[in-house]
Amino acid sequence: xxxxxxxxxxxxxxxxxxxxxxxxxxxxxxxxxxxxxxxxxxxxxxxxxxxxxxxxxxxxxxxxxxxxxxxxxxxxxxxxxxxxxxxxxxxxxxxxxxxxxxxxxxxxxxxxxxxxxxxxxxxxxxxxxxxxx
Amino acid sequence: xxxxxxxxxxxxxxxxxxxxxxxxxxxxxxxxxxxxxxxxxxxxxxxxxxxxxxxxxxxxxxxxxxxxxxxxxxxxxxxxxxxxxxxxxxxxxxxxxxxxxxxxxxxxxxxxxx
Numbered sequence: 001x002x003x004x005x006x007x008x009x010x011x012x013x014x015x016x017x018x019x020x021x022x023x024x025x026x027x028x029x030x031x032x033x034x035x036x037x038x039x040x041x042x043x044x045x046x047x048x049x050x051x052x053x054x055x056x057x058x059x060x061x062x063x064x065x066x067x068x069x070x071x072x073x074x075x076x077x078x079x080x081x082x083x084x085x086x087x088x089x090x091x092x093x094x095x096x097x098x099x100x101x102x103x104x105x106x107x108x109x110x111x112x113x114x115x116x117x118x119x120x121x122x123x124x125x126x127x128x129x130x131x132x133x
Numbered sequence: 134x135x136x137x138x139x140x141x142x143x144x145x146x147x148x149x150x151x152x153x154x155x156x157x158x159x160x161x162x163x164x165x166x167x168x169x170x171x172x173x174x175x176x177x178x179x180x181x182x183x184x185x186x187x188x189x190x191x192x193x194x195x196x197x198x199x200x201x202x203x204x205x206x207x208x209x210x211x212x213x214x215x216x217x218x219x220x221x222x223x224x225x226x227x228x229x230x231x232x233x234x235x236x237x238x239x240x241x242x243x244x245x246x247x
Contacts, residue, residue, distance in 0.1 A: 039208045043230075046205075046237050054244050056178075057185055063178040090163065093156050100153065131171065 027114035034118070035092040038085035045082050076132065083128050088121035148207045155200035162197040191245045198241040202234045 014023075025033070056066040069075055095117050098104055104113050174180050184190055209230050217223040 036208075036212060039205075040212060043205045043209050043233075046233075050237060050240050050244070054240070057182060057244055057247070060178045063181060086163075090160065094160070097153060097156070 027111050027118070031092050031095065031114045031117050034088055034121075035096075038089040038092075041085045042082070042089060045085075048078075049082070070132075079132065080125065080129050083132075084121060084125040087124035087128070088117070091117045091120045091124070151203055152207045155204040158200040159197055159204065162193055162200075165193070185245065194245055195242065198238055202238050206231065206234055 052066050052070070055062040055069075057063075070079065095104075095113050098113075099110075104110055169184065170176065185194070210227060213223055213226050213230070217226055
């Protein structure tokens with residue numbers, strides 16, 4: 001133990017390069033923080049979604065207006081971000097439900113499913129994006 | 134001084150469970166709506182209006198909104214508890230969040246039963 005411990009170079013100082021290039025959040029960590037960020041975003045965007053739903057169901061004119069509004073590039077982009085937030089939150093949430101049941105809690109599986117969740121969120125966004133365009 | 138027994142009264146367990154039950158409800162609704170939108174008729178105003186005029190869709194959407202409200206409350210409160218350290222500021226933020234959520238639900242009901 002003593003010789004192995006002595007060979008280690010330490011202490012490890014935190015530097016900007018270390019923070020930027022050496023210390024990285026593991027994949028499940030990314031799933032987690034994006035789950036939180038997407039949840040917060042969805043909460044804040046509620047007013048916008050309700051506004052569009054309100055207009056689109058109010059009248060024929062309102063529906064056409066909403067349709068036209070959703071075709072604006074910036075609106076489409078915003079909606080795409082929101083779709084991603086929903087899809088990621090959905091997929092990550094299902095992963096957490098499995099983790100609650102003690103499924104996939106070992107490191108290897110957790111990393112694998114973390115990657116799957118991020119990929120699935122992006123793939124679903126691309127799919128719905130293609131449908132929107 | 135409040136004395137709490139950590140294992141005594143399931144503090145937080147109800148929120149934890151509610152978060153999961155509401156998530157499951159919303160997941161089912163999401164899949165149904167996605168299927169309707171993707172594989173149903175192309176969405177024109179009459180189709181859209183008639184979809185939300187049906188009783189089951191109104192009730193399902195209201196159930197979704199109620200689930201979302203509870204789910205969002207637990208989630209956003211967790212975020213505020215993690216990052217807002219000042220007690221008064223945290224309480225104020227939580228009150229604002231509750232009002233916003235109540236507003237969302239009220240607006241949803243107004244939209245559905247116009």
